[in-house]
Every structure is written in C-alpha cells, then in structure tokens.
Amino acid sequence: MAKPAGLGSINGAHHGGANNKGRRGARGRAAAAPRVTLIPGDGVGPEVIGAAVTVIEAVGVKIDWDRQLAGAAALRRFGSPVPDQLIDSLKSTGVALKGPLETRVGAGYRSINVYLRKLFDLYANVRPVITQAGLHTPFRGIDLIVIRENTEDLYAGIEHQVAPGVVESIKIITARASTRIARFAFDYARKHGRRLVTAIHKANIMKLSDGLFLKCAQRVARDYSDIAYQEQIVDAACMRLVTNPRAFDVLLLENLYGDIVSDLCAGLVGGLGFVPGANYGKRGAIFETVHGTAPDIAGKGIANPIAAIKTGALLLDYLDHDRAGGRIRAAVDTVLRAERTLTPDIGGKASTGDMAAAVIRALK
Ligand code: NAI
Numbered sequence: 580m581a582k583p584a585g586l587g588s589i590n591g592a593h594h595g596g597a598n599n600k601g602r603r604g605a606r607g608r609a610a611a612a613p614r615v616t617l618i619p620g621d622g623v624g625p626e627v628i629g630a631a632v633t634v635i636e637a638v639g640v641k642i643d644w645d646r647q648l649a650g651a652a653a654l655r656r657f658g659s660p661v662p663d664q665l666i667d668s669l670k671s672t673g674v675a676l677k678g679p680l681e682t683r684v685g686a687g688y689r690s691i692n693v694y695l696r697k698l699f700d701l702y703a704n705v706r707p708v709i710t711q712a713g714l715h716t717p718f719r720g721i722d723l724i725v726i727r728e729n730t731e732d733l734y735a736g737i738e739h740q741v742a743p744g745v746v747e748s749i750k751i752i753t754a755r756a757s758t759r760i761a762r763f764a765f766d767y768a769r770k771h772g773r774r775l776v777t778a779i780h781k782a783n784i785m786k787l788s789d790g791l792f793l794k795c796a797q798r799v800a801r802d803y804s805d806i807a808y809q810e811q812i813v814d815a816a817c818m819r820l821v822t823n824p825r826a827f828d829v830l831l832l833e834n835l836y837g838d839i840v841s842d843l844c845a846g847l848v849g850g851l852g853f854v855p856g857a858n859y860g861k862r863g864a865i866f867e868t869v870h871g872t873a874p875d876i877a878g879k880g881i882a883n884p885i886a887a888i889k890t891g892a893l894l895l896d897y898l899d900h901d902r903a904g905g906r907i908r909a910a911v912d913t914v915l916r917a918e919r920t921l922t923p924d925i926g927g928k929a930s931t932g933d934m935a936a937a938v939i940r941a942l943k
Pocket of ligand 1: 623627678679680681682683692851852867868869870871872873874875876881882883884886924
C-alpha cells in the first residue's frame with residue numbers, strides 16, 4: 580500500500596505539537612517516546628482502540644499515551660463532552676488516536692468530531708480504501724484515497740428555523756478552504772505516485788457553492804500537469820463507484836459528500852470494520868476510523884478492530900515509524916488470509932480481543 584500522507588512530509592509542516600518537537604526521526608537513534616493523546620471514545624471505541632494500542636505496544640513502538648475522555652463518556656464524568664484537559668492535551672501533543680464519539684440524531688450537543696477538526700484546523704480528512712487481502716468482496720484491486728474537506732460545507736452547522744415548519748441550513752464554501760484541500764489532494768497524489776484526481780460535486784444544482792469548489796480545483800490542477808484531473812457529479816460518481824471502482828484513484832470531495840461517499844467506499848472493501856482514517860492540519864493530526872460508535876454491538880466484545888488497528892498503523896507512519904506501520908498492515912493481511920480468526924461482521928465468531936491477539940501473533 581502507498582505510504583499514507585504524513586502531512587509534515589507533504590506540506591512541510593512538522594508532525595506534532597509543542598511537546599513532540601524533535602522527538603521524531605527516531606529511526607536509528609534513541610528518541611524520547613512521542614506523547615500522543617489517546618481518546619478511547621464512546622460505544623465500541625474503547626474496545627477497538629484498546630485493541631489498536633495493544634498491537635502498537637506489541638510492534639515495539641514506545642508511545643507516551645495521554646489518556647483523555649471526550650464525547651458522551653466525558654459528559655458523564657466531567658459534565659462536558661469537550662473538557663478543558665482534553666483541549667489542553669491536544670494543544671500540547673498535537674496528535675491523537677481517537678475512538679468514535681456519539682452524536683445524537685436531531686438533538687443533543689453538536690458533533691465533537693466536527694468541533695475538534697475545526698478547533699485544530701484539521702482540514703484534510705484522508706481515508707485509504709484498499710482491497711483487504713483475504714476478504715471475499717465483489718471487486719478485487721480497489722485502491723482509492725478519499726480526501727474530504729473537513730472544516731466547512733453544511734457541516735458548519737449553521738441552521739435556524741425561519742418560521743414554524745421551515746428550517747434553513749447554510750452551506751459555506753470558501754475559495755481558501757477549497758484551494759487548500761485541492762492542493763493537499765494533488766500533493767498527496769504526486770507524493771504517492773497516483774495518477775488521477777477526481778473532484779466530485781453537484782455544481783449542476785449548487786452552481787455557486789459547488790461551482791466555486793470546482794473552480795478552485797481546476798485552478799490547482801493546472802499546477803500539476805503530471806496528474807490527470809476529472810470531475811464527476813456526485814450521484815453519477817456513486818453509481819460508477821459501485822460498478823467500476825477501479826476507474827478512480829484519488830477522490831476530492833467537500834465535507835458532506837466526502838462523509839457519505841467514504842462509507843459507500845468502505846462497503847466496497849468489506850465494510851466499516853476495515854477503513855482507517857486521519858485528519859491532518861498544518862499543526863497536528865487526529866487519527867480515527869471511518870466507523871462510528873456501533874451502538875448495536877457496543878459492549879459485546881465483537882467489534883471488528885481492524886479499522887482501528889490500521890488507523891494505529893497510520894499514526895505510526897505519521898510518527899516516522901512507518902516500518903512498524905507496515906509490519907502491522909502485513910500482520911493484518913496474514914490474519915485475514917488465514918480466515919481463521921474473523922469477527923461476526925465478516926462471518927466469523929472471534930471476539931475483538933481474539934482478532935487483536937491474532938494480529939500480534941502474526942507480527943514479523
Ligand atoms: P456506525 O459506523 O457506528 O455503525 C454502522 C453499522 O456498522 C452498524 O451496524 C455497526 O454495528 C457497524 N459497524 C461499525 N463499526 C463496526 C466495527 N468496527 N465492527 C463491526 N461492525 C461495525 O454508524 P452509525 O450507526 O451511523 O453511528 C453511530 C454513532 O456513531 C452516531 O452517534 C454517530 O454520530 C457516531 N459516529 C461517530 C464518528 C466519529 O466519531 N468519527 C463517525 C461516524 C459516526
């Protein structure tokens with residue numbers, strides 16, 4: 580698999596926050612363990628993040644974890660879903676491994692994920708969607724990178740009731756955010772030897788907002804003559820993704836389309852239990868799976884930990900421990916190819932812990 584983007588290596592920004600300066604580049608010389616904020620999250624979060632941490636420990640990378648609560652767990656404990664100590668920790672470490680956080684439908688506090696991404700300006704959400712060795716899925720050889728703008732669009736959450744029965748929700752698209760995510764996508768493509776960026780939009784209907792997003796992508800594309808660029812309307816792109824996913828390479832999307840399309844893409848490679856993710860900004864990163872809290876299976880010990888384990892591998896890449904990240908990915912492949920230890924979502928009977936233990940045994 581192509582090495583996922585450590586933003587530092589793409590855009591020249593350093594990897595972590597203040598306390599992590601000078602701690603990376605650990606290969607070949609002794610360096611203090613990097614300090615990383617660890618947020619177990621809600622629902623299946625503690626189960627799958629716990630699995631990811633045991634695998635990281637087993638691969639031999641020392642991390643100084645700063646455990647923090649967020650979301651529903653923090654609300655119960657501290658009366659706030661984003662306690663001050665969480666924000667202080669993220670400011671200090673600049674990097675986190677985070678479990679999913681509960682956001683209630685139609686009520687409750689606003690998404691803490693969206694809040695954290697905005698607060699730390701983690702503008703680029705990157706989700707590698709790659710055929711998982713050993714899994715029997717309708718398509719082989721899928722190798723897509725979903726790059727989603729993370730800070731604006733309808734996710735700005737600006738909504739109000741105009742009159743009883745009439746609600747307005749405002750979609751914000753700016754040239755600044757559209758240009759920087761387009762540049763991120765092209766830089767990513769160039770760095771990882773990818774050939775095609777597809778901007779996905781609905782500019783036939785949202786002529787101004789999605790039109791601006793496209794204009795910015797077109798302008799950026801002109802600076803990258805080595806990478807092909809195309810555009811597709813989101814509905815047609817979804818149809819094409821489920822009929823000919825190999826026609827795509829790097830997908831560039833606004834926030835809402837990116838959220839929806841990345842779950843669709845997860846379905847192409849075995850489901851939400853397999854797709855890792857990362858949110859990158861100029862000054863830090865938060866690593867998290869695509870999947871949510873999975874309330875229907877939370878607490879049963881049967882969540883598939885592979886997405887979280889692969890998210891842990893992305894974190895190791897970012898911390899310049901990419902050899903260890905590669906060993907984890909290879910171990911995951913070995914376990915799934917063997918088809919002996921599988922969680923119920925992929926037809927097995929293994930527990931989350933069984934799967935993590937199998938990955939640890941397969942580490943070379
Ligand atoms: P979900 O991803 O939690 O679950 C969708 C379906 O996939 C469920 O049937 C679930 O059992 C299954 N699934 C998810 N992860 C799995 C895993 N690791 N192993 C096996 N099966 C798995 O999405 P849903 O139900 O829409 O959201 C539940 C909650 O999660 C909501 O409060 C939502 O806001 C939150 N959420 C949080 C995210 C984050 O913190 N980054 C991302 C997505 C949702």
